[in-house]
Amino acid sequence: MNETLTDKQCPNCNSYLYYIEYDTEIPYEGKITIKTYTCKTCYYKNVSIQRHEREKPKVMLLRITGKNDLKTIIYRSPDAYIKIPEIDAEISPGIASNGYITTAEGIITSIKEKLSLMGNNKETKVLEERINNILKSNSEEITIIIDDDSGKSKINSSKAKVIEKPI
Structure with missing residues (x-):
């Protein structure tokens, strides 16, 4: 991992930025490249992550029917949309979106x-x-839908339905 002085200027203090690029592998995502611009004067930092591996685009559905379903482990990739139509809720990916591991209850x-x-x-x-x-499992059933063009998201449940999307 080498640090290189660039001709790009810091947006905060106009000093020149240093660039670091690092290749690694992480669970669920596989090979990634981390690109970082830093300023040694004001400590500005800009980090971007480039993912190298993709799987087939897919939509996953998990029907929440009771307390045990709320404990289901879910990995949402940075590219994935999460929808719960019964409560008209949606979580959309953005430019700075990160992947995360949570439970259905956490979502x-x-x-x-x-x-x-x-x-x-x-x-x-x-x-x-x-x-x-819903969190107390005293009412309606809901469906968590994960729509992921990267194909990296996972639902750790045999109840999850996976539908491959056409490429």
């Missing part, structure tokens, strides 16, 4: 936490109550 809880950004109205309160009941 639902994350959506619940984001409700505060939508304000404190009657509709939000009703949805929050529905989500609380």
